[in-house]
Amino acid sequence: xxxxxxxxxxxxxxxxxxxxxxxAIKITYSYTRPGELRKHYLNENDVQTLLGxxxxxxxxxxxxxxxxxxxxxxxxLGYVNQGRREIAICALPPNVSLTRxxxxxxxxxxxxxxxxxxxxxxxxRFMLYDVFLHELGHLQIVEPKASSxxxxxxxxxxxxxxxxxxxxxxxxxxxxxxxxxxxxxPEMLARLSHGGKRKEGTAEYRTRNSEC
Ligand SMILES: [Zn+2]
Numbered sequence: 001x002x003x004x005x006x007x008x009x010x011x012x013x014x015x016x017x018x019x020x021x022x023x024a025i026k027i028t029y030s031y032t033r034p035g036e037l038r039k040h041y042l043n044e045n046d047v048q049t050l051l052g053x054x055x056x057x058x059x060x061x062x063x064x065x066x067x068x069x070x071x072x073x074x075x076x077l078g079y080v081n082q083g084r085r086e087i088a089i090c091a092l093p094p095n096v097s098l099t100r101x102x103x104x105x106x107x108x109x110x111x112x113x114x115x116x117x118x119x120x121x122x123x124x125r126f127m128l129y130d131v132f133l134h135e136l137g138h139l140q141i142v143e144p145k146a147s148s149x150x151x152x153x154x155x156x157x158x159x160x161x162x163x164x165x166x167x168x169x170x171x172x173x174x175x176x177x178x179x180x181x182x183x184x185x186p187e188m189l190a191r192l193s194h195g196g197k198r199k200e201g202t203a204e205y206r207t208r209n210s211e212c
Contacts, residue, residue: 025060027051032068034091040067041124042089042132049182050128053170061085061139077101078131080138084153087135089127098126111185125181129167137162 029044044065051059064086071077071090077098078089095117099107107114110130111122118126137159146152154162171184183189 025056025062027062028064030064030066030068032066032091034069037093038069038071038091039094040089040091041120041127042067046124046128046179046181047132049177049179050132050170053175053182054166058140058166059136062087062136065089067091074098077127078135080135082149084139084149087132087139089132089135092123092127096123098123101126101130108185108187111187121181122185125185128181129170130163133163133166134159 027047029047031040034040047065051062061084066086066088068088069091070079070088071092074092074096076090077092078087080087097107097112097115097117099112099114099118102109107118107122110118110126112118112126137154138156140154140158140162141152142154142158143151170182175182177183180186
């Protein structure tokens, strides 16, 4: 049974609570103007939409999201700061393929085709529902008493498992939003409606550098 809000708005209480908490946590966004041959694929509205779908406890450490231009020739898509409170999402070229970041996973999952440049929507979907979720995974505390940052917070494998788990959960139900990146690509939905299981492959370590 869904509890209704005590304000009588009809909004499920859990969602109302999440929104209230989300409003109490102030996240700052910073933008660096990208170079001539790169652009930002995401902005704060995209991130806010995603965060609004997640329980606040999984992003309560987050304080700042940077949209910067430090991909170093598409060798890096995103990273977290040392204190695990800031996430950076890097600008990328206007024409790009990110298939190299997928190990034993199909780019179809995000709306792209192997061997071709990715459509903008596929890049945005991947940057938000894979890269950003992966970086958010690095903010999760896995050993609270550990003295070193490396042991205290999730490493790459656990961060990717976090991303895969939340993406699967968020995409398991249709989400009403005018921006299609918040749902799986139409091709995937068509497959699913023909008897396919809405389930993703297991987490794989990807070819990001050590800073991801
Ligand atoms: Zn990582």
